[in-house]
Amino acid sequence: MTWDPEMTKMLVQGLWDTLYMVGFSTLFGYMLGLPLGVLLAVSDKDGIRPRRVLYRLLDFLVNILRSVPFLILLILVIPLTKLLVGKSYGSTATIVPLTIAAAPFIARMVESSLKEVDHGVIEAAQSMGAGTWTMIGKVLIGEARTSLLVGVTIALGTILGYSAMAGVVGGGGLGDIAIRYGYYRYETGVMIVTVVILVALVQILQALGMMLARLLDRRKA
Amino acid sequence: MAFIEIEHLEKTYTSKSGDTEALKDVNFTIEKGEIFGVIGLSGAGKSTLVRCVNLLEKPSAGRVVIDGEDMLSLSERELRLKRRDIGMIFQHFNLLMQRTVLDNVCFPMEIAGMKKKEARVKALEYLEQVELADKAKAYPAQLSGGQKQRVAIARVLASRPRVLLCDEATSALDPQTTQSILQLLKHINEKYQITMIVITHEMRVVQQICDHVAVLEYGRIVESGRTKEVFDDPKTEAAKRLIYTHEYTELESEGSGI
Structure with a gap:
């Protein structure tokens, strides 16, 4: 294998595609998953507005979505992708299945973060006459912010992992390069370089996320 | 008419293993500006009782009337507004961390x-x-x-608030801190004329700040009256037990100082 500027260009493009896909999928994933997670936490039997039927329904829906393997989801949602993006291949098109895979997973993490909030604090806010929106925004999300941020870090890492399969629909990105060159063409060098970049990326995201979470945590003296 | 009226209050928890009666026919009235103590051992239903006043727990039956307003007749919105009038402090403080x-x-x-x-x-x-x-x-x-x-x-x-509910507010504190918090509560009671319900298992809390006291046992009020009267001449076993145990430990701790 020879290393040429083309290769560097390809890797830079791959890194960019990965960041683009992961960034937007996480963003859209939270736009769907955050409200869904809040709804789950709030409507559960110990939540601030228990709604048994609604909880069961959402719980079931999230479980179904979470149990579909990503590779299958990628193909299953092609009609929807075409409708939303106009085409079914490329990085932008991959954001659709990535978002759909991420949202229920994010919803579960949000749900579990919000359920960690001390019941006593919720009770205190209720005793002050806080309305549902204040409870959600200032008490649940406000108090769970550290846990929620840790969740964002986990979500980024997981979506990054999923994005490696984007190659199947020509999504591009580092994972795609690693599979195409390393796995199909036996170009181990390229594969190793891509995997090293991916590892570094996850490390950086993880370190940044945890740092931010720690900075914002006031629960310790 | 009294400022706070609790009439035939009942609370039953239903679960698969059967019903638990946490409160049984609880009645009392509190005058404006008064500090009313509710004392009992753990599991007597004190916390449930105080939560039935601001409807954090919904009573199974009975009436809760505060300043002429029947709490159970309020809509959700009205209840939220009314709750701003009824403050509450807790054993574990429950601050936003x-x-x-x-x-x-x-x-x-x-x-x-x-x-x-x-x-x-x-x-x-x-x-x-x-x-x-x-x-x-x-x-x-x-x-x-x-x-x-x-x-x-x-x-x-x-x-x-015009009413303050104190749910074991000093139970997580050492004796000295308890004193200063009790003094503070007494001070705000006098300064703002806030009517208080004080839930506790500690006799000294009742002795120091409560005008009236009710003794709660197994979800029932077994004895109530002016604090001094109940202390000087407890009529029921439950009250005697609480008071004499307290005096015994007081003597014991004094004795240990010799």
């Missing part, structure tokens, strides 16, 4: 829709009342138990 002391005190004013700037000025005044103005920028995790309870009291004052 991710907010500064100042922002904790601002919280009820935010709920009431006050402007942030105005709320901050007021919050500082309330913190001065509990002698914690210098901790305004600290976070609850940096405070001692007694300081946390003072913040909780400042927070409760911020909604200018």
Whole structure:
């Protein structure tokens, strides 16, 4: 294998595609998953507005979505992708299945973060006459912010992992390069370089996320 | 008519393993500005009782009337507004851990829709009342138990309540801190004419600040009256047990000092 500027260009493009896909999928994933997670936490039997039927329904829906393997989801949602993006291949098109895979997973993490909030604090806010929106925004999300941020870090890492399969629909990105060159063409060098970049990326995201979470945590003296 | 009237209050928890009667035909009245104690051993139903006053727990039967208003007849919205009139402090303080002391005190004013700037000025005044103005920028995790309870009291004052419910408010504190918190409660009771319901398992709390006391046992009020009368001449076994156990431990701790 020879290393040429083309290769560097390809890797830079791959890194960019990965960041683009992961960034937007996480963003859209939270736009769907955050409200869904809040709804789950709030409507559960110990939540601030228990709604048994609604909880069961959402719980079931999230479980179904979470149990579909990503590779299958990628193909299953092609009609929807075409409708939303106009085409079914490329990085932008991959954001659709990535978002759909991420949202229920994010919803579960949000749900579990919000359920960690001390019941006593919720009770205190209720005793002050806080309305549902204040409870959600200032008490649940406000108090769970550290846990929620840790969740964002986990979500980024997981979506990054999923994005490696984007190659199947020509999504591009580092994972795609690693599979195409390393796995199909036996170009181990390229594969190793891509995997090293991916590892570094996850490390950086993880370190940044945890740092931010720690900075914002006031629960310790 | 009394300021707070509790009539035939019942609370039953239903579960698969059967019904549990937490409160059985509880009746009492409290005059305006009075401090009313409810004492009992753990499991007697004290916490359930106090939560039935501001409807954090919904009574199974009976009436809760505060200042002529039947709490159970209120709509959800009306209840939220009414609750701003009924403050509550807790054994474990229940402060917002991710907010500064100042922002904790601002919280009820935010709920009431006050402007942030105005709320901050007021919050500082309330913190001065509990002698914690210098901790305004600290976070609850940096405070001692007694300081946390003072913040909780400042927070409760911020909604200018006419009723204050104290749920084992001194139970997590050492005897000295308990004294200072009780003095503070007595002070705000006199200064603002706040009617108080004090839930406790400690006799000395009742002895020090309560005008009237009710003894709760297995969800029933077995004895009630003026604090001094109940203390001087307890009629029921339950009251005797609570009072004599208390005196016994007092003697014991005095004795150990010799």
